[in-house]
Amino acid sequence: xxxxxxxxxxxxxxxxxxxxxxxxxxxxxxxxxxxxxxxxxxxxxxxxxxxxxxxxxxxxxxxxxxxxxxxxxxxxxxxxxxxxxxxxxxxxxxxxxxxxxxxxxxxxxxxxxxxxxxxxxxxxxxxxxxxxxxxxxxxxxxx
Amino acid sequence: xxxxxxxxxxxxxxxxxxxxxxxxxxxxxxxxxxxxxxxxxxxxxxxxxxxxxxxxxxxxxxxxxxxxxxxxxxxxxxxxxxxxxxxxxxxxxxxxxxxxxxxxxxxxxxxxxxxxxxxxxxxxxxxxxxxxxxxxxxxxxxxxxxxxxxxxxxxxxxxxxxxxxxxxx
Numbered sequence: 310x311x312x313x314x315x316x317x318x319x320x321x322x323x324x325x326x327x328x329x330x331x332x333x334x335x336x337x338x339x340x341x342x343x344x345x346x347x348x349x350x351x352x353x354x355x356x357x358x359x360x361x362x363x364x365x366x367x368x369x370x371x372x373x374x375x376x377x378x379x380x381x382x383x384x385x386x387x388x389x390x391x392x393x394x395x396x397x398x399x400x401x402x403x404x405x406x407x408x409x410x411x412x413x414x415x416x417x418x419x420x421x422x423x424x425x426x427x428x429x430x431x432x433x434x435x436x437x438x439x440x441x442x443x444x445x446x447x448x449x450x451x452x
Numbered sequence: 453x454x455x456x457x458x459x460x461x462x463x464x465x466x467x468x469x470x471x472x473x474x475x476x477x478x479x480x481x482x483x484x485x486x487x488x489x490x491x492x493x494x495x496x497x498x499x500x501x502x503x504x505x506x507x508x509x510x511x512x513x514x515x516x517x518x519x520x521x522x523x524x525x526x527x528x529x530x531x532x533x534x535x536x537x538x539x540x541x542x543x544x545x546x547x548x549x550x551x552x553x554x555x556x557x558x559x560x561x562x563x564x565x566x567x568x569x570x571x572x573x574x575x576x577x578x579x580x581x582x583x584x585x586x587x588x589x590x591x592x593x594x595x596x597x598x599x600x601x602x603x604x605x606x607x608x609x610x611x612x613x614x615x616x617x618x619x620x621x
Binding site for chain 2: 428
């Protein structure tokens with residue numbers, strides 16, 4: 310759309326467009342990306358727990374084992390794991406994993422918004438410049 | 453009539469295959485199921501262009517293509533090069549989420565297939581061998597697109613391969 314503008318108007322309108330469209334767009338799409346990732350990660354944990362219970366259980370035991378083995382001699386590794394398996398014969402709904410994921414997503418949200426403010430206009434600028442160069446080269450003008 | 457099932461957007465599959473006849477056969481098998489939309493690219497470069505055309509939300513969101521069916525041997529840019537280019541691009545994203553890839557190769561259960569599996573660095577969700585079994589293909593696509601199991605399938609495949617390597621040693 311901007312590619313067809315005369316050279317004098319192109320630059321100022323492009324910068325304005327980067328601010329007006331790039332900044333809110335960048336923020337919105339970054340927020341959408343966080344949401345999309347939150348859904349995907351939670352879905353992964355849920356499917357793992359629901360459809361692959363053995364695999365999910367082993368991961369659960371490994372996470373418990375990793376926290377309990379800290380500071381203990383390595384000779385106790387196997388014994389500690391067996392003990393954990395005896396104390397936790399089954400895995401409950403992975404509520405903690407989903408909660409941790411949600412808290413993490415909330416934590417990174419401001420950072421993602423900040424990157425959206427910077428990267429959004431940059432993306433729009435690059436895309437419009439590319440379209441401009443393509444338009445000029447199609448008309449045989451110097452780019 | 454299930455209104456929601458009928459109106460759900462069909463997942464997009466990108467088929468990257470240099471052999472036109474093979475591409476047509478595979479695409480028609482997928483389209484005939486009525487569950488997917490298929491895009492065809494004949495080499496790696498075309499595939500990257502197709503991915504760029506289907507980017508979502510300033511390229512901040514995952515691609516609109518839900519799964520890539522990738523032939524391993526192709527002219528210009530082969531499967532390894534395309535997969536590397538794709539994953540390098542995806543690494544720039546803070547979430548590093550992968551577009552699921554299914555590798556199609558003519559190699560059967562032999563060293564060449566294992567080589568293909570290794571050179572993909574465990575980044576593919578499944579391997580299919582030619583001639584492609586239609587029901588197997590649709591089953592894999594269903595697991596990836598409708599059941600959202602791509603990541604789990606990739607992990608399982610990688611583990612299986614590591615186990616094989618250990619046994620060999």
